[in-house]
Amino acid sequence: MGATGPEIAIVGAGIGGLTLALALRARGIDAEIHEQAPELREVGAAVALSANATRLLARLGLGAELTAAGAQPTELVYRHWRDGRRIAAHPVGDAYRARFGGPYLGVHRAAFQRILGDAWGSERLHLGTAVGGVHEDATTEDGGGIRLDLADGRSIRAGLVVGADGVHSTVRRHVTAEDVTAYSGTSGFRGLVPAGALPSLPDPAAIQFWMGPGAHVLHYPIDSAGTVNFLAVVEGPDRWTEATWRAEAAPEELLAAFDGWHPAITEMLAAAPQSARWGLFGQAPLRRWSRGRAVLIGDAAHAMLPHHGQGANQTIEDAVTLADCLADARAAGGSDAYDVALRRYEGLRRVRTRQVQRSSWVTSGLLHLPDGRAAERRDRKLATFAADFGWIHAHDVQREPVAGPRAS
Numbered sequence: 001m002g003a004t005g006p007e008i009a010i011v012g013a014g015i016g017g018l019t020l021a022l023a024l025r026a027r028g029i030d031a032e033i034h035e036q037a038p039e040l041r042e043v044g045a046a047v048a049l050s051a052n053a054t055r056l057l058a059r060l061g062l063g064a065e066l067t068a069a070g071a072q073p074t075e076l077v078y079r080h081w082r083d084g085r086r087i088a089a090h091p092v093g094d095a096y097r098a099r100f101g102g103p104y105l106g107v108h109r110a111a112f113q114r115i116l117g118d119a120w121g122s123e124r125l126h127l128g129t130a131v132g133g134v135h136e137d138a139t140t141e142d143g144g145g146i147r148l149d150l151a152d153g154r155s156i157r158a159g160l161v162v163g164a165d166g167v168h169s170t171v172r173r174h175v176t177a178e179d180v181t182a183y184s185g186t187s188g189f190r191g192l193v194p195a196g197a198l199p200s201l202p203d204p205a206a207i208q209f210w211m212g213p214g215a216h217v218l219h220y221p222i223d224s225a226g227t228v229n230f231l232a233v234v235e236g237p238d239r240w241t242e243a244t245w246r247a248e249a250a251p252e253e254l255l256a257a258f259d260g261w262h263p264a265i266t267e268m269l270a271a272a273p274q275s276a277r278w279g280l281f282g283q284a285p286l287r288r289w290s291r292g293r294a295v296l297i298g299d300a301a302h303a304m305l306p307h308h309g310q311g312a313n314q315t316i317e318d319a320v321t322l323a324d325c326l327a328d329a330r331a332a333g334g335s336d337a338y339d340v341a342l343r344r345y346e347g348l349r350r351v352r353t354r355q356v357q358r359s360s361w362v363t364s365g366l367l368h369l370p371d372g373r374a375a376e377r378r379d380r381k382l383a384t385f386a387a388d389f390g391w392i393h394a395h396d397v398q399r400e401p402v403a404g405p406r407a408s
């Protein structure tokens with residue numbers, strides 16, 4: 001696996017890039033990260049981490065810090081948008097941890113990013129380094145490996161480039177000409193609210209979905225003070241024209257969209273300044289995740305809607321799987337170790353991420369049903385949610401190669 005530069009160049013220091021770097025280091029492989037932002041700072045509010053990822057993070061030595069920084073919700077509860085009745089509930093506290101071997105945690109994104117960043121350190125993290133293009137041709141092959149062209153005019157060579165650069169990935173443009181990002185027709189608003197500002201909220205320590213016509217709200221606690229993170233999702237705008245996934249919304253637009261909802265929800269949305277609007281994107285499956293010496297992980301490979309709370313969790317699974325595939329192939333030796341590793345990585349990850357992607361897309365519509373027969377059918381089905389979706393949380397990428405939904 002010889003290279004003229006660092007062995008592995010990772011583009012993007014988000015959740016995927018940092019986790020991959022740590023997982024590679026744990027397997028004795030050298031990496032450098034190139035991040036366009038001048039500092040490590042997560043935009044947005046919080047992230048929910050499930051056992052399929054917290055187990056892996058614990059093996060990287062981050063379990064205690066994450067548990068201390070975050071909050072473990074007590075239950076997953078589904079509620080009616082107007083009267084607030086409990087439609088279904090499933091444990092996600094200690095019973096979940098015992099069943100799945102890792103906690104379910106809500107954590108502030110900035111805290112999570114800081115834990116990952118501190119564990120990696122600053123020496124091999126190049127901030128303010130935007131990658132403008134990736135080149136691999138006869139010239140780069142002669143020089144060894146693959147070339148990254150930076151936006152400031154410099155170039156870097158590496159043995160392998162990993163695109164951990166998110167939904168609008170630059171590395172993906174090198175890997176495939178496919179333009180697969182699909183706007184879902186829905187957008188979200190996010191906010192953080194102190195628990196004390198929510199007198200009408202039942203079960204503030206739970207993770208809860210409130211489902212109503214054309215909209216839903218998801219919220220969960222993210223720290224020991226009981227701070228609640230919410231994501232309020234509405235239908236529209238019809239088209240997404242911004243180059244990024246954030247856009248400004250009209251003042252009071254969020255409150256107007258939830259007029260008539262249960263007081264716990266109107267109170268929650270009014271208690272935080274209205275955020276930017278986040279366009280929610282999915283992705284048609286890519287035909288390839290790698291080309292030559294470039295490979296994709298995370299949102300660059302399989303952006304998904306947040307309705308199973310799995311984008312970051314699947315990204316962490318990708319990162320650990322790729323690190324293991326690279327380490328195993330290197331240990332086995334041979335001049336084609338990268339090819340072997342990348343083939344194995346894609347083989348292990350494509351089906352599972354596709355299943356989660358598809359399921360999140362279907363869930364989007366189900367959360368927005370108006371009251372009526374279809375909503376009643378959905379509500380009955382939610383009673384078996386924990387059994388139906390246990391396959392997502394039970395899967396351990398380091399213990400069992402592939403796992404999918406139960407045949408039904």
Ligand SMILES: Cc1cc2nc3c(=O)[nH]c(=O)nc-3n(C[C@H](O)[C@H](O)[C@H](O)COP(=O)(O)OP(=O)(O)OC[C@H]3O[C@@H](n4cnc5c(N)ncnc54)[C@H](O)[C@@H]3O)c2cc1C
Binds near residue numbers: 129278279300
């Ligand atoms: C509203 C919302 C709520 C969500 N909630 C959850 C949740 O509860 N649980 C969950 O699991 N997932 C959730 N997700 C999804 C999750 O945030 C993403 O799946 C996850 O962040 C993907 O990680 P990543 O490392 O692939 O990409 P990102 O986190 O997007 O990181 C990409 C990084 O690459 C950098 N970059 C981009 N281009 C370049 C370039 N050319 N050169 C150098 N650097 C570059 C960026 O600056 C960024 O730091 C949510 C998403 C949204 C939109």
